[in-house]
Amino acid sequence: MSDLTGKVALITGAARGQGAAEARLFVERGAKVVVTDVLETEGEQLAESxxxxxxxxxxxxxxxxxxxxxxxxxxxxxxxxxxxxxxAAIYIMKPLTETSAEELERILKVNLVGAFHGMKAVMPAMAAAGGGSIVNISSQAGLEGLMNHSAYGSSKWGLRGLSKIAALELGPTRIRVNSVHPGPIATPMVPYLTTGPGSFPTLPLERTGLPEEVAELVAFLASDAAAYITGAEVTVDGGLAAGKFIPRNMR
Ligand SMILES: NC(=O)c1ccc[n+]([C@@H]2O[C@H](COP(=O)([O-])OP(=O)(O)OC[C@H]3O[C@@H](n4cnc5c(N)ncnc54)[C@H](O)[C@@H]3O)[C@@H](O)[C@H]2O)c1
Incomplete structure (x- = not known):
């Protein structure tokens, strides 16, 4: 169980989904949290709770x-x-040939450039605190090529690379930077996903993940228990990125 007593965290896109689960868990583990999002009503309600x-x-x-x-x-x-x-991130899934340059640019602007701004903005405060932890939420789509994910996948591959470069550059100021790579997680981003046993039969654990399960990994990387971990890419994907899994009905 990761201890976050005394930590202060800023979590973007935290009005709902995984970010909200992270905010709840961080507070439960002793942290103070600034929740940010463009969704005002949900964000205010979460902070109030x-x-x-x-x-x-x-x-x-x-x-x-x-x-x-x-x-x-x-x-x-x-x-x-x-x-x-x-x-914080946005998502689209469509073939490369149907994806416009504007859609690619928009998704890069939120998912990649947004995180870039964030890392630069927090550096002075983190350095003043004697160091810190930056956790960049990438995706399985940032580890492998996924069909129909040209825009989203590019943004997540970019964020994975940016995390490693930042880890190299910020290590001497004791700021750790790691990327997290969730598989299919049941949140409003992908509303067609269901939960429970058998909900995702094409990956080894045969189910989708829960926002709370990603939050546990993020809390660990944020905590001092991960003090020697930087530049790492960590999956929380039910084994999806481990290799070519053959579902039961195809063996
Ligand atoms: N759900 C999945 O299956 C899945 C899989 C892999 C990775 N991820 C990643 O996990 C992270 C969390 O996603 P989620 O599943 O909780 O989805 P979500 O859509 O529930 O949450 C994303 C949040 O980001 C916010 N956001 C969007 N644009 C923003 C902007 N410009 N500024 C500030 N906030 C903005 C949204 O309002 C929303 O609250 C994302 O980075 C996503 O790409 C999700």
Whole structure:
């Protein structure tokens, strides 16, 4: 069980889905959390449910200038910033030939450039705190080629690479940077996914994952238990990226 006592975290895209599960778990484990998102009602409700340990800030990760204001809320309210979870993202699934350059640019702007802005914005506060942990939420689509994921996959491959470069550059300031690669997780991003045993028969554990299961990994990487881990890419995917799994009905 990862202990986050005394940590201050900023989690983007945390009004719902995995980001919200991370905010809940972080508070449960002793952290203070700044929850950011473009979804105001959901974000406010989540922060309210977490009490004094959480604040909501309406923040679009593509807006470079407002990043400083979001970081300032963490420092002014909770005294410092130790953890950034770059979780906000958008998703499309369509063939390459039907994907427009505008769609590719939009998805890169949110999923990759948003995280880039975030890492730059938190560096001074993290360095002042003596170091920190940045967790970039990539995807299985950032580890393998997935059909019909040219735009989303490019953004997630980019974020995986950016995480490694940042790990090299920020290590001397004691800022760790790792990427997390979820498989199919039941959230509003992919509303057609179901949960429970047998819900995803084409991967080794034969089910979709839950936001809370990703949150456990993110909490670990954010904690001091992961003090020697940086530049790593960690899957939480029921074994999907391990190799070519043959489903029961095809053996
Ligand atoms: N759900 C999956 O199957 C899955 C699989 C692999 C990776 N992921 C990744 O996990 C992360 C969390 O996704 P989720 O499944 O919880 O989906 P989600 O759609 O529930 O959550 C994403 C959140 O990001 C917010 N967001 C979108 N654009 C934003 C912007 N410009 N600025 C600020 N916030 C913005 C959304 O409002 C939403 O609350 C994402 O990075 C996603 O790409 C998801």
């Amino acid at each position: 977490l009490g004094d340990a959480a604040r909501f800030v309406r923040h679009d990760v593509t807006d470079a200038e407002s990043w400083d204001a979001a970081v300032k809320v963490a420092v002014d309210t909770f005294g410092k910033l130790d953890v950034l979870v770059n979780n």
